[in-house]
Amino acid sequence: MIEVRDLVKKYGPQKAVDGVSFDVARGELFGLLGPNGAGKTTTIGVLSTLLRADGGQVRIGGHDVATAPSAVRRLIGVVPQEIALYTDLNARDNLVFWGRLHGLGGAALNRRVEELLVLADLADQARRRVETFSGGMMRRLNLVAGLIHQPEVLFLDEPTVGIDAQARSRILELIADLGRQGLTVIYTTHYLEEAEQLCDRIGVIDRGRLVALGDKESLIGQIGDVDLIRLAIPADRHEAFTAACLGWEGCVGVGERRGRIEVRARDGGQLLPHIQAWLEAGGVPLEQLEVERPNLETLYLNLTGRGLREEAP
Amino acid sequence: MSRLWIFAARDLRRLAADRRALVVNLALPLVLTSVMGLSFGGGIFGKKGISAIPVAIVAADLPEPLRERLLEGLRESGFFAPTWADSAQADALVRAGDVAAAIVLPSGALDSFFNADSLVIEVWKDPASDVKAGIVQEIVQRGVLRLQAGEAAYRALWPQDVVLAAADSVALADMFRGGLGDLWRNLRDPDTAGTQARAVDFLARQIDHHLALGRVLSRPTVGLVVADRVPGAGNGGRETNLFDYFLPSFAVFFLMFAVAAGARDLHRERARRTLQRQLLGPGPAWPVVAGKWVAAVIQGVGMLGVLLLAGAVLFRVNLGPDPWTLPVVVLLTCTAAAGVFMLMALLVRTEKALDNLSTAVILVSAMLGGNFMPLDNLPAWSRSVGQLFFNYWANLSFTRVIGADGSLVDVATPLLVLGIGSLVLLAAVLVLFDARVRKGGWT
Ligand SMILES: Nc1ncnc2c1ncn2[C@@H]1O[C@H](COP(=O)(O)OP(=O)(O)OP(=O)(O)O)[C@@H](O)[C@H]1O
Ligand SMILES: [Mg+2]
Numbered sequence: 001m002i003e004v005r006d007l008v009k010k011y012g013p014q015k016a017v018d019g020v021s022f023d024v025a026r027g028e029l030f031g032l033l034g035p036n037g038a039g040k041t042t043t044i045g046v047l048s049t050l051l052r053a054d055g056g057q058v059r060i061g062g063h064d065v066a067t068a069p070s071a072v073r074r075l076i077g078v079v080p081q082e083i084a085l086y087t088d089l090n091a092r093d094n095l096v097f098w099g100r101l102h103g104l105g106g107a108a109l110n111r112r113v114e115e116l117l118v119l120a121d122l123a124d125q126a127r128r129r130v131e132t133f134s135g136g137m138m139r140r141l142n143l144v145a146g147l148i149h150q151p152e153v154l155f156l157d158e159p160t161v162g163i164d165a166q167a168r169s170r171i172l173e174l175i176a177d178l179g180r181q182g183l184t185v186i187y188t189t190h191y192l193e194e195a196e197q198l199c200d201r202i203g204v205i206d207r208g209r210l211v212a213l214g215d216k217e218s219l220i221g222q223i224g225d226v227d228l229i230r231l232a233i234p235a236d237r238h239e240a241f242t243a244a245c246l247g248w249e250g251c252v253g254v255g256e257r258r259g260r261i262e263v264r265a266r267d268g269g270q271l272l273p274h275i276q277a278w279l280e281a282g283g284v285p286l287e288q289l290e291v292e293r294p295n296l297e298t299l300y301l302n303l304t305g306r307g308l309r310e311e312a313p
Numbered sequence: 314m315s316r317l318w319i320f321a322a323r324d325l326r327r328l329a330a331d332r333r334a335l336v337v338n339l340a341l342p343l344v345l346t347s348v349m350g351l352s353f354g355g356g357i358f359g360k361k362g363i364s365a366i367p368v369a370i371v372a373a374d375l376p377e378p379l380r381e382r383l384l385e386g387l388r389e390s391g392f393f394a395p396t397w398a399d400s401a402q403a404d405a406l407v408r409a410g411d412v413a414a415a416i417v418l419p420s421g422a423l424d425s426f427f428n429a430d431s432l433v434i435e436v437w438k439d440p441a442s443d444v445k446a447g448i449v450q451e452i453v454q455r456g457v458l459r460l461q462a463g464e465a466a467y468r469a470l471w472p473q474d475v476v477l478a479a480a481d482s483v484a485l486a487d488m489f490r491g492g493l494g495d496l497w498r499n500l501r502d503p504d505t506a507g508t509q510a511r512a513v514d515f516l517a518r519q520i521d522h523h524l525a526l527g528r529v530l531s532r533p534t535v536g537l538v539v540a541d542r543v544p545g546a547g548n549g550g551r552e553t554n555l556f557d558y559f560l561p562s563f564a565v566f567f568l569m570f571a572v573a574a575g576a577r578d579l580h581r582e583r584a585r586r587t588l589q590r591q592l593l594g595p596g597p598a599w600p601v602v603a604g605k606w607v608a609a610v611i612q613g614v615g616m617l618g619v620l621l622l623a624g625a626v627l628f629r630v631n632l633g634p635d636p637w638t639l640p641v642v643v644l645l646t647c648t649a650a651a652g653v654f655m656l657m658a659l660l661v662r663t664e665k666a667l668d669n670l671s672t673a674v675i676l677v678s679a680m681l682g683g684n685f686m687p688l689d690n691l692p693a694w695s696r697s698v699g700q701l702f703f704n705y706w707a708n709l710s711f712t713r714v715i716g717a718d719g720s721l722v723d724v725a726t727p728l729l730v731l732g733i734g735s736l737v738l739l740a741a742v743l744v745l746f747d748a749r750v751r752k753g754g755w756t
Contacts, residue, residue: 050589052753070595078593084586088327100319101594129330145590 001026001061001153001184002047008055009042016042018208019056024186024201026152029179031199032188033300039208040188041081044155047186048078060153077151081158081188083138084145087131091122091141094130095148102149116144119174136167143171153184160194172198192300204300226252227268231275232260232288241278248274260288316596320604321611324575328612334574338616342567343623346559365394366445369403369415372422379423392448407437413445414438416453435538443629450539457537556628558687561711564620565704566675566684568613568650573671575609576654580664592750602659602746606651606739613647633714638721642714645731646707652738653703659745678702688712706730 002024009017017039024030032040045051047058049069057064063071085094095113099105104112117123120140130138143159156175160168176198179185189195195202196216204212204219212219233241238261242254245263250271252264265271268291279286328334368387372380380397387395398406403415417435419425425432436453438446579602582588591601621639624630633639654671661667679685681695682704688696699705706727713719713727721728 048593050592050753073593073595076593078590080586080590082586084590086323086327086587088330089323093326097319097323098590101591103595 003059006056007046007053007058009046009051010054015208020210022203022210022213024184026184027182029185029187029198029200031195031202032186032205033192033195033202034205035190038205040205041157044157044188048076048155049073075151076153076155077146077149078155079143079146079157079159081161083142085130085142088129090127090129091117092126094141095145098145099148112148116147120144135163136170139163139171143174154178156185156187158188227265228292229263229265229268229271230260230290231286233284233286237284244278317600317604317607320601321607324605324608325611338567338571339619342563342620346556346563349559366392366448367394367412368449369398369406369412370395371398371400371403371415372418373399373420375423403437407439410439410441413442414449433538435540438539438541440541454537556624556630557715560620560624560628560630561715562684562708564617565646565707566679568617569675571616572609572613572650572654573675575605575612576658577664577667579605579658580667584664598750599743599747602742606655606742609651610647613650614643617643631715631718634718634720638714641721641728642710642724645728645735648735649703649731649738652735652742655742656738659742659749678704683708703731703734
């Protein structure tokens with residue numbers, strides 16, 4: 001349904017998207033996972049015909065987004081990262097406007113608007129101005145507004161950002177429902193557990209590059225048996241430790257995060273004695289030590305050296 | 314067209330929900346117009362004040378000291394700004410609208426009054442200044458009524474005062490002294506011939522007096538005639554109403570803010586991403602911005618329309634000689650204004666930049682284009698520079714239609730400028746917006 005090949009999008013000299021390729025099958029729920037500034041919104045922008053690519057090709061439903069944008073637009077629905085609604089109008093008037101925009105009218109429009117209000121659980125709030133809505137209500141309305149013309153493909157750009165856990169799980173349920181109804185969905189997020197929970201396949205994007213792609217199991221398989229060891233030692237010993245650690249067998253990489261050292265090891269158990277010996281030899285006090293088995297979080301760290309929730313540099 | 318209307322209707326709906334816009338667009342200009350019009354009074358035009366009613370007094374042969382007292386009294390009342398005039402002058406003043414009314418006493422008024430002869434005072438009114446002339450009429454009418462009532466009462470109580478001289482009463486008493494026999498003798502006595510004549514005279518006058526009193530009681534001696542004096546051909550035009558200038562100039566000034574807000578909304582929508590969402594709809598991009606332009610025009614027409622109508626009701630602002638000239642001026646003013654500010658919105662990158670630019674443009678063009686001062690009062694250089702701004706042509710049209718009662722032919726040139734300007738601006742807006750969208754610069 002969606003084919004992305006070597007997509008490049010530049011803002012000035014900076015490549016916001018740098019050679020991204022992936023496919024999404026019909027009816028699939030595809031997660032685009034990445035930290036702030038990774039290029040998720042930019043990718044969605046090109047896919048939804050709003051931005052011109054500087055390189056590569058994107059086809060949706062067989063139509064090239066660059067040469068047949070109108071055909072693509074008929075297929076897609078877009079839910080922007082922002083609350084792209086008229087907050088000075090009520091919920092119903094918003095949906096009516098977006099429906100008219102897509103050529104709906106009369107009884108068909110009314111029916112569709114009612115359906116979506118029910119879907120968003122806003123039927124009894126339909127006449128309230130959107131500016132009086134809670135964050136979760138706005139997000140739900142923002143979402144269903146992208147469905148007004150019954151698209152086959154839906155782009156969701158961080159639809160749960162900035163709302164509480166309860167509101168979030170309602171939206172995730174809503175999206176899971178849409179997936180079950182056969183909608184093709186591209187879902188961007190920087191919440192790992194959302195992607196894990198919701199998506200059939202996940203692409204991890206960082207600094208404009210797709211650094212991993214696959215379903216959850218195959219992604220974890222990609223990094224094999226890499227454990228993550230976190231330890232806290234005095235900061236003035238970090239450098240010495242890093243130098244020593246890189247020489248030990250089984251060490252894949254050493255990094256630092258939030259004042260703690262993170263060691264990626266093919267087998268944590270093999271590396272621990274080395275660490276212990278080094279600490280004792282140098283008389284270095286150990287404040288904390290933990291070992292983590294592979295999961296998407298460690299995968300992510302492996303790939304990008306950064307946590308998902310951290311701000312982009 | 315229908316797609317364009319979808320966008321325009323949405324903006325109008327949003328506007329209708331915005332009470333603040335209603336205040337800013339309608340209440341504020343009205344209040345400001347009232348304040349300016351009332352406080353400046355005749356200042357700018359130097360013709361007349363709003364508070365003191367200009368009246369002309371015609372009383373040709375009133376003795377000098379009496380005239381002085383009368384003028385002084387009227388002036389001190391604070392209600393009137395009286396001028397002395399002869400009948401012809403007063404007529405011209407009223408017709409030219411320079412005075413609200415003239416109070417005309419006929420020649421020999423004083424004599425007529427004291428002789429109990431019929432005396433008719435006239436009030437000539439300028440119908441264009443209904444209220445003020447009405448006040449004059451009312452005051453004179455009250456005066457006359459009071460005079461009539463007093464006169465009637467006085468004559469009924471003391472009829473002898475009117476005609477009976479003291480000498481007569483003595484002569485009369487002599488005649489009747491001694492009863493009817495004496496009267497008979499007295500009448501035949503040649504020595505009393507003088508007294509006889511006086512008695513006959515007295516009786517005749519007594520009868521006259523009773524007849525006169527009857528006349529007075531049945532019909533007042535002092536009458537009032539009120540007449541409108543409309544401006545005639547070659548008679549110097551109509552009254553200059555300050556609001557005729559202030560209302561349209563403030564309305565156009567506030568119109569600029571209103572359409573600037575509409576144009577700013579383009580940036581707001583872009584920041585909020587509703588603009589991008591609209592671009593995802595089917596069809597070309599231009600109706601998105603054209604719809605905003607249409608909404609701004611409709612908003613402007615509504616705003617100017619309400620303000621002018623309110624002005625006509627509240628301040629007696631003239632709405633032109635026919636029902637179509639002013640609407641055409643209003644429409645073309647709004648299309649041009651919307652075009653100017655939409656184009657500005659497309660030329661700058663951010664809402665902030667647009668705010669700064671449009672505020673500067675509004676103030677400069679209001680100053681040079683004659684929104685703060687009538688075009689005629691502006692220096693020549695400013696008038697030529699002002700022609701670069703749409704509001705110069707709008708103000709010129711309004712001045713000619715409202716101020717001078719001009720019709721379409723009188724404003725053909727400024728309307729042509731506004732019309733062609735609107736088309737050029739709109740075309741530039743559509744082309745520029747399309748280019749921006751095509752390049753992805755607005756997404
Ligand atoms: N209009 C723009 N002009 C210049 N640079 C831009 C523009 N939009 C995005 N960028 C840059 O491109 C990069 C990718 O941005 P993008 O918005 O696609 O990231 P994202 O993954 O959606 O991030 P977030 O999670 O914050 O939404 C960032 O470095 C960003 O600063
Ligand atoms: Mg984003």
